[in-house]
Amino acid sequence: MDLSVLIRRADCVWELPRTGAMHVPGILYATEALIGTMDDKVVEQTRNVASLPGIVRAAYTMPDAHWGYGFPIGGVAAFEPTTGVVSAGGVGFDISCGVRLLRTGLRSADVRRVQAELASRLYVSIPAGVGSEGALRLDPAAMDAMLAGGAAWAVAEGHGTAADLDRIEERGCMAGARPDCVSALAKRRMRDELGTLGSGNHYLEVQRVARLLDPVAALAFGLAADEVVVSIHCGSRGLGHQIGTEYLREMVVAAKSHGLRLPDRELACAPIRSALGQRYLGAMRAATNCALANRQVLTHLTRKVFRSLWPAAQLDLLYDVSHNTCKEETHVVDGRQQVLFVHRKGATRAFGPGHPQLPEALQPVGQPVLIGGSMGTRSFVLRGVETGEAASFASACHGAGRAMSRNEALRRWRGEAVVAELASRGILIRSPSMRGVAEEAPDAYKDVGAVAKAAEHAGLAARVAELEPMVCVKG
Amino acid sequence: MSNDDRGSRPAPTAATDDHAAHAPETFAHGADIGVRGHGPTLAAAFAAAAVALTSVVTDPAGVRPTTAVEIRCRAPDAELLLFEWLNALVYEMATRRMLFSRYEVAIDGDELHALAFGEPVDRERHQPTVEVKGATCTELRVQRAPPGWVAQCVVDV
DSSP: OOGGGOEEEETTEEEEOOOTTOSSOEEEEOOHHHHHHSOHHHHHHHHHHHTSTTBOSOEEEEEEEEOOSSSOEEEEEEEOTTTOEEEHHHHOSSTTOEEEEEEEEEEHHHHHTTHHHHHHHHHHHSOOSTTOOOSOOOOHHHHHHHHHHHHHHHHHTTSSOHHHHTTBGGGGOOTTOOGGGSOHHHHHHHTTTTTOOOSTTOEEEEEEEEEESOHHHHHHHTOOTTEEEEEEEEOOHHHHHHHHHHHHHHHHHHTGGGTOOOSSGGGOEEETTSHHHHHHHHHHHHHHHHHHHHHHHHHHHHHHHHHHHOTTOOOEEEEEEESEEEEEEEEEETTEEEEEEEEEESOEEOOOTTOTTSOGGGTTTOOEEEEBOOTTSOEEEEEEOTTHHHHHSSEEOOBOOBSSOHHHHHHHOOHHHHHHHHHHTTOEEEOSOHHHHHHTOGGGBOOHHHHHHHHHHTTSEEEEEEEEEEEEEEO | OOOOBTOOOOSSOEEOOOGGGSOOEEEEETTEEEEEEEESSHHHHHHHHHHHHHHHHSOGGGSOOOEEEEEEEEOSSHHHHHHHHHHHHHHHHHHHTEEEEEEEEEEETTEEEEEEEEEEOOHHHHOOOOOOOEEOSTTOEEEEETTEEEEEEEEEO
């Protein structure tokens, strides 16, 4: 990235000054080393987002930012409800893609004893990859109930416990979902896909707590050194993408009638108050519920596998975060509380201590922020901090971000060699596709440790624990 | 869009008869990947872009064109028509759990009519790499590239 267009405001804070059509400046959070690896497109996209009507305070990018669709991935932008817009590109195609983390109560030695068997059982039980189907078939009534109810619907259907809901954003059910705004095609795409992991960078990973960076917060999260945890990363599957695609097209075509000039079609948006904006919000919230239900069903399947090996295993949910969203939230702007529509595209909500939307047990320490690495690399648990509100409307990063293209990864690595190398380090990979493994090779991603550290230095979130992979199921 | 098996044959037609003659072309884009088709006509470029789409998932040469699926779509301009066409294929791939390797495409004004030939996914034989979740408007371009046409966009995986 050309750093000459930025002004360094602090160690990890860079300003893209307001110029031309920008209504607000851009604020990029990253170390100089991370900024240096970012594509110039991140600046161009941040500038475009800052030019959208109704944007408040700044267009933010997180330390893992990279070139996305319209918005940069790792982008955060808040819009005021009367003059602002909602953007399908600003939410992303995999609506409410996110991560949840389950605590097993097991120690790594417990798992090492049966590691291969656990990997095989998870691989058999967790539908993943192209052509996979879930065990559930949703008829039209069940589909609408799922889209309205989210994880709460899944729990009512027997996939988990009521205690799980306390540990999910929105208590597992996004209000304002409108299944009637979701097309028949989107529903058809989801009919057989509930409880499937998908492919690409989605995964289910068994991990070991390798290091506690904040023992007090770790205790509050119930995380102990050497404990085994499970991370599940996936989203709203084909339904979310179908909704994103259909509304993006409609927003592109309708932009002129809304008086919107789009410098990039992927920035497609509609006024929040417009009929189209309201329909999109209803559909997007339904897709959010779909993602929450999907991760809940996968959680239930994971628990069954663990209980087949350890009958007393509970696998309590630490937390479930979504990182492709637009949510109506209250934030402090210029000293007063204001309702805003906050887009987080590849960014995690990170409420600090005392936030009223956190469950009581998490109030003293703040919200768990789950940062996924890549297959074979570390992941991090962070917590929301007080400074995050003023810094980024309480938002933090979401993952490592790719360091190279899929084509380049394929040129460099073979899947079988990647699997063998990781096995020699005690990490078992299970995937139907060796080419897919090569594309997702650990070194194809940036250093997630540097991203997590930069988030902490920028005051977005604070590191609590570092996780090391033991088993990874990839689609 | 309609999607009936063994639909009527589109005419006039641009077909991808031989994958070897049209090496599928992809290009890098951050976390995702771009697909590009070249052809002597607009329809041929659209068909070649569809082969490139399949190549993101598997080697098109390994997909047997045993079953035809009819696809119709419409859009106000050629670029959005490509967006619609590739997304229609993604939908058929997802809901029928199929892969396609051969395409017959006809474009008349703002309408596209096509037959996509393929077979159900065989995870052992096809070794599918990644699911394409949709075509996007990023790097979306349909233009003359003398002596023919080029059609491209980034797909989300």
